[in-house]
Amino acid sequence: xxxxxxxxxxxxxxxxxxxxxxxxxxxxxxxxxxxxxxxxxxxxxxxxxxxxxxxxxxxxxxxxxxxxxxxxxxxxxxxxxxxxxxxxxxxxxxxxxxxxxxxxxxxxxxxxxxxxxxxxxxxxxxxxxxxxxxxxxxxxxxxxxxxxxxxxxxxxxxxxxxxxxxxxxxxxxxxxxxxxxxxxxxxxxxxxxxxxxxxxxxxxxxxxxxxxxxxxxxxxxxxxxxxxxxxxxxxxxxxxxxxxxxxxxxxxxxxxxxxxxxxxxxxxxxxxxxxxxxxxxxxxxxxxxxxxxxxxxxxxxxxxxxxxxxxxxxxxxxxxxxxxxxxxxxxxxxxxxxxxxxxxxxxxxxxxxxxxxxxxxxxxxxxxxxxxxxxxxxxxxxxxxxxxxxxxxxxxxxxxxxxxxxxxxxxxxxxxxxxxxxxxxxxxxxxxxxxxxxxxxxxxxxxxxxxxxxxxxxxxxxxx
Ligand code: F0G
Numbered sequence: 001x002x003x004x005x006x007x008x009x010x011x012x013x014x015x016x017x018x019x020x021x022x023x024x025x026x027x028x029x030x031x032x033x034x035x036x037x038x039x040x041x042x043x044x045x046x047x048x049x050x051x052x053x054x055x056x057x058x059x060x061x062x063x064x065x066x067x068x069x070x071x072x073x074x075x076x077x078x079x080x081x082x083x084x085x086x087x088x089x090x091x092x093x094x095x096x097x098x099x100x101x102x103x104x105x106x107x108x109x110x111x112x113x114x115x116x117x118x119x120x121x122x123x124x125x126x127x128x129x130x131x132x133x134x135x136x137x138x139x140x141x142x143x144x145x146x147x148x149x150x151x152x153x154x155x156x157x158x159x160x161x162x163x164x165x166x167x168x169x170x171x172x173x174x175x176x177x178x179x180x181x182x183x184x185x186x187x188x189x190x191x192x193x194x195x196x197x198x199x200x201x202x203x204x205x206x207x208x209x210x211x212x213x214x215x216x217x218x219x220x221x222x223x224x225x226x227x228x229x230x231x232x233x234x235x236x237x238x239x240x241x242x243x244x245x246x247x248x249x250x251x252x253x254x255x256x257x258x259x260x261x262x263x264x265x266x267x268x269x270x271x272x273x274x275x276x277x278x279x280x281x282x283x284x285x286x287x288x289x290x291x292x293x294x295x296x297x298x299x300x301x302x303x304x305x306x307x308x309x310x311x312x313x314x315x316x317x318x319x320x321x322x323x324x325x326x327x328x329x330x331x332x333x334x335x336x337x338x339x340x341x342x343x344x345x346x347x348x349x350x351x352x353x354x355x356x357x358x359x360x361x362x363x364x365x366x367x368x369x370x371x372x373x374x375x376x377x378x379x380x381x382x383x384x385x386x387x388x389x390x391x392x393x394x395x396x397x398x399x400x401x402x403x404x405x406x407x408x409x410x411x412x413x414x415x416x417x418x419x420x421x422x423x424x425x426x427x428x429x430x431x432x433x434x435x436x437x438x439x440x441x442x443x444x445x446x447x448x449x450x451x452x453x454x455x456x457x458x459x460x461x462x463x464x
Pocket of ligand 1: 115310
């Protein structure tokens with residue numbers, strides 16, 4: 001089966017349910033969508049896609065959020081919190097500094113659980129209910145587990161999540177825990193967790209809601225519809241390029257599918273389809289390796305490491321769907337260092353947009369490709385930021401400034417904020433910590449002033 005951008009709408013096979021069926025992207029085998037559970041092709045183990053007899057046009061969309069796009073989804077409605085309808089921020093300073101014609105940030109961290117995963121889960125959990133399964137499960141670098149826990153709870157279903165031990169940001173585990181998921185910490189990376197949960201799903205023990213599940217990507221497709229609609233409303237045209245972080249490559253595959261469906265219905269011309277550009281962290285960049293070598297297959301990386309733990313993935317399972325998306329839209333992929341990611345995270349924060357490290361990879365990637373000339377100054381670009389700052393509080397503290405201790409006294413606080421360097425306690429703190437590295441006269445003087453100040457404060461409070 002072709003994943004060409006120009007692939008025409010298909011006629012409905014006998015196995016379809018109300019115009020919806022599953023189809024293998026490798027051998028073309030077709031399956032009824034809800035009679036039995038299929039994650040991959042029963043014949044060749046290829047990835048499956050959800051197919052529709054009637055691909056959507058923009059006129060079909062009404063309402064708001066993910067379910068605005070139900071003409072392109074398997075159901076009219078799902079288990080919702082609700083999700084989608086995320087902001088497309090303007091960032092004029094960042095745009096000017098990077099040097100592109102227009103730059104918008106699609107902040108998926110504004111979804112109910114703080115990541116784009118909610119879009120996939122609202123559909124995935126609805127399908128689970130339709131199939132009548134019991135226990136929902138996923139492997140996760142954190143965000144999928146938070147979304148699964150919340151949507152499973154909403155749907156009244158049992159949830160089980162497998163996480164790589166010690167490599168999941170605090171906010172995400174807190175969410176999975178409070179929403180009632182059973183959390184299993186695996187002594188391995190995300191890819192090993194996914195291997196295990198796939199085994200459990202194969203044994204019929206759990207219903208798998210990773211992005212290997214084709215229905216998850218149906219919900220995530222709506223990011224693409226939203227970007228096109230919002231951009232067109234603001235500029236009268238679609239963006240030239242969408243830059244996004246890549247882990248399992250589910251979003252890359254989902255956005256490409258959204259564009260293919262609009263092209264199939266005639267709603268979008270092929271030359272209006274944005275160029276898909278994937279960004280990975282240098283320590284976990286198998287997709288980048290494949291794209292830069294023009295390969296159709298990705299080599300699994302066994303050892304992966306990055307501060308952007310959400311995309312600490314060595315075996316992007318959706319690569320067979322995502323690579324055609326990058327190649328057929330004239331896109332590319334680029335790797336960025338952890339320091340480049342942190343810089344981009346700070347710059348987004350300066351624009352008031354709080355994101356977790358993986359999200360900032362998109363902006364770091366844009367900056368890199370613009371600097372080396374692969375992206376030109378006349379392009380209109382949308383960067384996807386996939387998760388909220390609060391997901392990873394430790395990374396935020398590392399990237400941000402330190403709190404300054406001050407006394408419980410207005411006058412002292414005033415003095416401190418107006419004269420930061422010389423401010424009695426702030427100055428002392430800084431000087432004493434500098435003194436720990438290189439003890440010297442300034443620290444002693446600072447310490448002396450500080451002690452005198454403390455004595456003065458005590459005297460004053462005794463007076464009161
Ligand atoms: N950004 C964030 C914040 C993520 O959590 C993920 C994936 C990605 C980007 C990559 O997206 O897989 O579609 O390419 N997180 C998954 C998880 C793996 O378990 O939460 P992708």
